[in-house]
Amino acid sequence: MDTAIKLSNVSKKFKIGCHKEQKTALAGIISFFSGKEAKKDFLALKNVSFSVRSGENLGIVGRNGSGKSTLLRILAGVYEPSSGEVTTKGNIVCLMGLGQGLSHKLTMRENIYLMGSVLGLSQRDIKIKFADIVDFSGLEKFLDTKIYQFSSGMVIRLNFSVMIHCLHYSKPDILLLDEVFGSGGDIDFEEKAIKKMEEFITGGATVVLASHDLDIIKKYCDRVIWLNEGEIFGAGNPQEIIFKYLSL
Amino acid sequence: MTIDYIKKTLSLSFSLAKTQFKLRNEGSYLGIFWYLLDPLAMFLIIFLLSGVLANTDDIKNYPIYLLLGLIMFNFFRQTTINSTNSIVTNAAFIKSMRISSESFVVSSAILSFFSHLFELVILLFFMIFFKISLIGFFLYPTVFLFLFLFSLGASFILASIGVYVNDINNVWSVLINLLWFSTPIFYVISFGSASVINKLNPLFYFVNIAREMVISGSILSIGQVVLTAVLSSVFFLSGLFIFEKSKTKFAELL
Known part of the structure; x- marks a missing residue:
């Protein structure tokens, strides 16, 4: 197996600024000449090394930040x-949370485009x-309705449908997921959505999945990396790492 | 930058511009008529005041002279003003996926191009009304191509600065007024010390060459054409260069 x-x-x-960062032109000039902008370095990741085989599903756990x-x-x-x-x-396709990118003043049809x-x-x-996107979302009746009149559940349905079908089309070799499972639609749709996501995760693509939902990580990942303050704290078998993570 | 990347960028810019165009007409009753109304109103005001503002007697076909200057400057103004915020307003996309951020800038130029087309229709009507040969009108796209590249270059620079400095749009709206007055839009190109200011303003050359072409149907001089071509490509390439250099940092700064 080669590495992906x-x-x-x-x-x-x-x-990162230590106190409120002023981004106006005058403040910029003043702080440039006085050299007095309080900033410090913040290491978000420290010497992280790992590799993922192609087709492997890697989970990432860790606290906020x-x-x-x-x-x-x-x-x-x-x-x-x-x-x-x-x-x-x-x-590579990266999905980082749902709900971005929809224009609320446009109709569903225009938003899909x-x-x-x-x-x-x-x-x-x-x-x-x-046709597939509309069919999957189950919102045929609202094709020419503007998004701002949609309920929040409908927005989630639309968003997920578009994303999943675009994903289906671009067939990524590497899929990066950041908490996309929290679909928030009704039970029927959530079931459908999870099934569709499963197709991708188990369908041969390399997946890196960062989530706080440890059950999902346990279910789909072959290996887990535990990040703590930017460093790898532990890596290996999902059961083991998650047990350690929870007991900390 | 590969051919594939450029193709993708252009196709994305085009669909972004189309959506923005639809968004702009959203909820307005007159819709696209605003595109005609805005330059027409500006034209009428200046035209009625022309005796006061400048000595227009010795300008041949003053209405065409004025309108062409107005709509060309309008294109530059709209493109650059839209671009100053274009990266910041699309932060959600840039932060969450690898997307060609150039498209956000290019799309604002295409959007202005759409409204420029409406303004050109007015110009065409004017030319028919004043019985001016239409040959010049069909030569106009060549000058417009230069203007487009020039505006795009300026927009790339402004969009990059906009990521670092939030109030660039305020600064730019002041600067663009200065540019407006230093471009001979409603007055004649003067001689002496005032013309130095005109000549320092790059827009002067585009407007000048277009007027000569559209009104008299002739090319001013090869030298002028070469000058605008060089000017626009230098601006475009250096703008693109600055943008490419700074775009790797965009996601972190937004």
């Missing part, structure tokens, strides 16, 4: 690592997938 993701000694440094999302963003290429090296093989193109599909590809 390889990280060696990756660190990520952020400059332990660096899970930073790690996923580095893998996705959204952030550049401050030091260290990242190598990935194949195309907008989301689709943001997620990397061409207009023609979206046309092909359009």
Whole structure:
């Protein structure tokens, strides 16, 4: 088996302000000349190294602020690592939470086109997938209704349907998930959604899944990495690591 | 930057612009008529005041002269103003996926291009009304291409600055007024010390060359054409360069 993701000694440094950061031009000029902007370095990730075999499902657990999302963003290429090296093989899709990207003043039909193109599909590809998306969401009746009149459950349904079908189309080699399971639709839809997600996770793609839902991690992941304050605290068998994580 | 990446960026920019265009007409009764009304109102005001504002007697076809200057500047203004916030308003996308952030800037240029098309329709009507040969009108796209690249370059620079400095849009709306007055839109290109200011303003060259082309149907001089071509490509390439250099940091700063 070849490796799909390889990280060696990756660190990520952020400059964070100690007190309220002023971002106006005048304040910028003043602090530039006085050299007095209080900032300190914050290491979000410290020398993280691991590799993931292709087809493997890796879980990431850790408290809030332990660096899970930073790690996923580095893998996705959204952030550049401050030091260290990242190598990935194949195309990557990163899903970080639902609910972004919908324009509330547009109709459902227009939103599907907008989301689709943001997620990397061409207009023609979206046309092909359009019927499936609408069918999956079960919102045929509201195709020309504007999103702001949707209930929150309907928004979640639409969002999930678009994302999952775009995913289906782009067939990523590496899938990065950051808490997308909390679907929030009704029981029927949630069941359908989880089943669809399962298809991807077990369907041969390499998956990195960061979640606070430990049952999901246990169920789908072959291996778990435990992040604590930017460092790998433990890695290995899901049962073992999660037991240790909970007993801390 | 690969061909594939450029293709993807352009297709995304186009669909983003289309959505924004629809959004802008959302909930308004006159819809796309606003695109015609805005430049027309501006045109009427200046035209009625023209005797006071500038000596327009020696300008041939003053209405066309004025309208063309107005709509060209309008394109530049809209593109750059939309771009200053374009990265910040799309922070959600940029933070959560690898997306070509260039598209947000390019889409605002395409959006302004859409409304520019409406303004060009007015210009066409004016030209027919004043019985001016339409040859110049069909030559206009070449000048517009230069203007487009130039505006895009400026937008790339502004969008990159906008990530670091929140109040760039306030600064820019002041600066753009200065640019407006230093471009000979409603007055004649003057001689002497005032013309130095005109010549320092890059927009002057685009407007100048377009007027010569549209009104007289002739090309000013090869030198002028080459100058605008060089000016626009230099701006475009350096803007793109600055944007490419700074875009890796965008996700962290938003």
